[in-house]
Amino acid sequence: MRILLVGAGGVGSAAVAIAARRTFFDTMVVADHDPARAARAVAGHGDRFVAATVDASSADAVAALCREHQITHVLNAVDPRFVMPIFDGAFAAGADYLDMAMSLSRPHPDRPYAETGVKLGDEQFAVADQWSAAGRLALCGIGVEPGLSDVFARYAADELFAEVDEIGVRDGANLTVDGYDFAPSFSIWTTIEECLNPPVVWEADRGWYTTPPFSEPEVFEFPEGIGPVECVNVEHEEVLLIPRWVDARRVTFKYGLGNEFIEVLRTLHKLGLDGTAPVRVGGVSVSPRDVVAACLPDPATLGDRMRGKTCAGTWVRGTGPDGNPREVYLYHVVDNEWSMREYGHQAVVWQTAVNPVVALELLAAGAWRGTGVLGPEALPSKPFLDLLTGYGSPWGMEER
Amino acid sequence: MRILLVGAGGVGSAAVAIAARRTFFDTMVVADHDPARAARAVAGHGDRFVAATVDASSADAVAALCREHQITHVLNAVDPRFVMPIFDGAFAAGADYLDMAMSLSRPHPDRPYAETGVKLGDEQFAVADQWSAAGRLALCGIGVEPGLSDVFARYAADELFAEVDEIGVRDGANLTVDGYDFAPSFSIWTTIEECLNPPVVWEADRGWYTTPPFSEPEVFEFPEGIGPVECVNVEHEEVLLIPRWVDARRVTFKYGLGNEFIEVLRTLHKLGLDGTAPVRVGGVSVSPRDVVAACLPDPATLGDRMRGKTCAGTWVRGTGPDGNPREVYLYHVVDNEWSMREYGHQAVVWQTAVNPVVALELLAAGAWRGTGVLGPEALPSKPFLDLLTGYGSPWGMEER
Numbered sequence: 001m002r003i004l005l006v007g008a009g010g011v012g013s014a015a016v017a018i019a020a021r022r023t024f025f026d027t028m029v030v031a032d033h034d035p036a037r038a039a040r041a042v043a044g045h046g047d048r049f050v051a052a053t054v055d056a057s058s059a060d061a062v063a064a065l066c067r068e069h070q071i072t073h074v075l076n077a078v079d080p081r082f083v084m085p086i087f088d089g090a091f092a093a094g095a096d097y098l099d100m101a102m103s104l105s106r107p108h109p110d111r112p113y114a115e116t117g118v119k120l121g122d123e124q125f126a127v128a129d130q131w132s133a134a135g136r137l138a139l140c141g142i143g144v145e146p147g148l149s150d151v152f153a154r155y156a157a158d159e160l161f162a163e164v165d166e167i168g169v170r171d172g173a174n175l176t177v178d179g180y181d182f183a184p185s186f187s188i189w190t191t192i193e194e195c196l197n198p199p200v201v202w203e204a205d206r207g208w209y210t211t212p213p214f215s216e217p218e219v220f221e222f223p224e225g226i227g228p229v230e231c232v233n234v235e236h237e238e239v240l241l242i243p244r245w246v247d248a249r250r251v252t253f254k255y256g257l258g259n260e261f262i263e264v265l266r267t268l269h270k271l272g273l274d275g276t277a278p279v280r281v282g283g284v285s286v287s288p289r290d291v292v293a294a295c296l297p298d299p300a301t302l303g304d305r306m307r308g309k310t311c312a313g314t315w316v317r318g319t320g321p322d323g324n325p326r327e328v329y330l331y332h333v334v335d336n337e338w339s340m341r342e343y344g345h346q347a348v349v350w351q352t353a354v355n356p357v358v359a360l361e362l363l364a365a366g367a368w369r370g371t372g373v374l375g376p377e378a379l380p381s382k383p384f385l386d387l388l389t390g391y392g393s394p395w396g397m398e399e400r
Numbered sequence: 401m402r403i404l405l406v407g408a409g410g411v412g413s414a415a416v417a418i419a420a421r422r423t424f425f426d427t428m429v430v431a432d433h434d435p436a437r438a439a440r441a442v443a444g445h446g447d448r449f450v451a452a453t454v455d456a457s458s459a460d461a462v463a464a465l466c467r468e469h470q471i472t473h474v475l476n477a478v479d480p481r482f483v484m485p486i487f488d489g490a491f492a493a494g495a496d497y498l499d500m501a502m503s504l505s506r507p508h509p510d511r512p513y514a515e516t517g518v519k520l521g522d523e524q525f526a527v528a529d530q531w532s533a534a535g536r537l538a539l540c541g542i543g544v545e546p547g548l549s550d551v552f553a554r555y556a557a558d559e560l561f562a563e564v565d566e567i568g569v570r571d572g573a574n575l576t577v578d579g580y581d582f583a584p585s586f587s588i589w590t591t592i593e594e595c596l597n598p599p600v601v602w603e604a605d606r607g608w609y610t611t612p613p614f615s616e617p618e619v620f621e622f623p624e625g626i627g628p629v630e631c632v633n634v635e636h637e638e639v640l641l642i643p644r645w646v647d648a649r650r651v652t653f654k655y656g657l658g659n660e661f662i663e664v665l666r667t668l669h670k671l672g673l674d675g676t677a678p679v680r681v682g683g684v685s686v687s688p689r690d691v692v693a694a695c696l697p698d699p700a701t702l703g704d705r706m707r708g709k710t711c712a713g714t715w716v717r718g719t720g721p722d723g724n725p726r727e728v729y730l731y732h733v734v735d736n737e738w739s740m741r742e743y744g745h746q747a748v749v750w751q752t753a754v755n756p757v758v759a760l761e762l763l764a765a766g767a768w769r770g771t772g773v774l775g776p777e778a779l780p781s782k783p784f785l786d787l788l789t790g791y792g793s794p795w796g797m798e799e800r
Contacts, residue, residue: 182670267667270582272695279694284684291691294679295672 007077008041010300014345014353062089100143146237152314155381172229172256199233229256241375303346407478410700414753462489500543546637552714555781572629572656599633629656641775703746
């Protein structure tokens with residue numbers, strides 16, 4: 001297996017550190033628009049890793065880099081603006097493809113908070129037949145959320161329930177960052193994108209529909225000492241992926257943003273600072289959202305100042321195999337102190353990065369195989385969960 | 401009198417419309433960095449008005465323009481970053497000078513929320529002797545606040561009180577802007593500057609000192625139907641000007657920001673978006689605060705969508721001439737519906753702009769005269785208040 005990792009930011013760098021301990025692949029080319037960042041990501045990890053420069057907005061550039069290094073699998077670890085050129089570039093070069101976020105949505109032009117417009121992943125699913133016909137696999141949304149959360153949904157449906165009423169991905173943390181008034185632990189660009197877009201919900205008798213941002217607040221109790229966190233509906237790939245392969249009456253995603261973060265996002269939106277279209281400022285043009293990101297510390301550099309745990313998981317309610325009501329929460333917790341000590345990467349990016357490495361190892365071993373555009377829930381869950389545990393990062397389950 | 405007005409934004413354009421109805425001056429040159437904006441400001445107001453282009457950051461450019469047009473009085477109507485070059489340029493060219501905001505402050509390096517550092521106007525007062533020696537007048541802070549509020553302080557001390565305990569400038573409004581989630585009715589650049597700097601307070605036995613932002617909240621009852629508004633301490637020129645010429649035990653400035661606006665300002669600060677130092681974004685450098693301003697509608701263009709009234713005024717507490725305790729609020733209210741109908745300019749910029757025009761007319765008539773760097777409270781209050789009423793915009797007083 002010869003991997004091209006596109007993006008040497010927080011998640012990409014953590015993926016290098018995780019993959020460096022595994023033997024399943026021959027080469028990993030780590031490409032970034034910033035050659036210095038790519039070089040930093042591979043430094044000290046041995047000669048299977050090669051730094052490269054790439055313009056991720058160019059499918060041709062991605063394809064050329066694939067051909068140059070005879071790439072078999074492309075792992076996309078940049079922000080979701082670049083999904084389509086990397087996806088198309090991998091296809092053009094005959095490589096398989098993995099990502100952790102899908103092609104972007106566009107709200108319904110007239111009823112944005114009621115109906116879906118272009119949905120997350122629609123552009124990728126639109127060409128699924130071409131991928132199938134070519135015998136190529138695009139495994140989409142294989143980070144932690146989407147990713148491990150989808151694997152949990154598959155596992156619950158197969159192993160724990162006779163019938164599923166609701167699948168609700170729930171994400172919460174008790175992370176703090178010393179020395180900053182406000183320092184998000186994940187890409188603010190992506191967080192704005194997913195939190196301010198109209199949240200999407202799926203119901204079996206209604207299909208996909210949207211709501212206003214921050215809808216249906218609920219306090220969810222997270223395990224391992226994190227405790228209760230207020231969660232709200234957020235647009236997320238799981239809601240688009242899970243219903244394609246798993247039978248359920250309702251699928252939601254709620255993010256434990258907390259009140260302060262919700263207020264910040266509301267204010268950015270109120271002031272138009274969430275926008276991506278360039279505005280003229282003095283003699284130059286900039287995207288306001290890029291300015292917001294530039295004013296905040298780079299989340300990948302905050303690991304030393306972070307404390308606490310982050311939890312990703314899937315809550316499922318339905319009827320157990322014995323015919324009785326059942327409710328479970330399948331989850332994965334990473335303690336920042338552990339991920340910093342073991343890998344030198346902070347908890348949120350480490351938790352995202354470990355899953356595509358596990359997936360690549362399953363593909364290398366043949367335990368996962370397929371063609372077309374697939375979500376993680378299209379593939380068997382047990383080998384994934386077993387190998388994740390084998391990586392030293394076990395998952396857990398609470399009966400509720 | 402030959403006037404150079406620097407800045408054809410909201411306040412500058414309103415000043416043109418107000419001055420156009422008065423006969424006291426011969427020429428007004430209206431200069432802006434944007435020639436189209438200067439041209440728009442003078443259009444239709446007759447041939448006493450001349451549009452020009454100027455770089456307000458260059459004292460040499462300001463002086464050259466003064467000499468070219470034999471300017472006798474420079475009126476500065478741009479944001480306070482440009483106070484010093486315009487002030488210096490006027491002096492170099494032998495012109496008198498008026499502004500509506502003074503040179504900027506810099507917080508105390510170690511104790512920003514307890515002690516003053518460089519205070520508002522310090523750079524201007526530092527050269528007051530040179531202005532006096534040259535027989536030239538710099539009349540500083542002669543908008544509405546500072547400006548009319550300082551005239552009210554002078555009037556109260558001279559005419560209404562035997563002894564003054566406290567002078568508190570209080571500003572509040574019930575303005576709304578149709579069609580926008582958030583649309584400040586005044587320059588956001590200046591609002592951020594004055595609201596996020598440490599507020600300054602003056603006490604006779606302590607001198608000037610500072611507090612954390614948004615300190616000492618109080619609900620102040622505004623007249624003419626505006627009603628109660630939550631006001632907080634804000635850094636403002638009156639606190640630096642009034643104690644130099646008026647005896648009082650305490651001087652404060654409180655701004656009726658309202659909770660939503662305070663939250664917005666807190667969030668901008670938390671995210672570093674209030675900063676003026678350029679940040680790198682992609683291939684360019686921009687000041688985050690300029691980006692915030694660029695994302696919001698231009699307040700000067702919102703008059704048609706605005707509704708309500710704005711109130712500026714000075715609350716005074718002390719001992720009346722009869723030896724009894726007295727408390728008054730001297731105020732000036734502008735109804736946006738009136739200012740739009742009469743002048744085509746929204747209430748907040750119109751209320752700011754009328755005062756320097758009144759002051760220029762008093763200087764032209766010789767009713768106001770002086771040399772050095774003076775605040776409005778250094779000059780007699782009655783001629784000013786009478787002429788303001790003569791402009792069709794009377795002031796009011798409430799005994800409390």
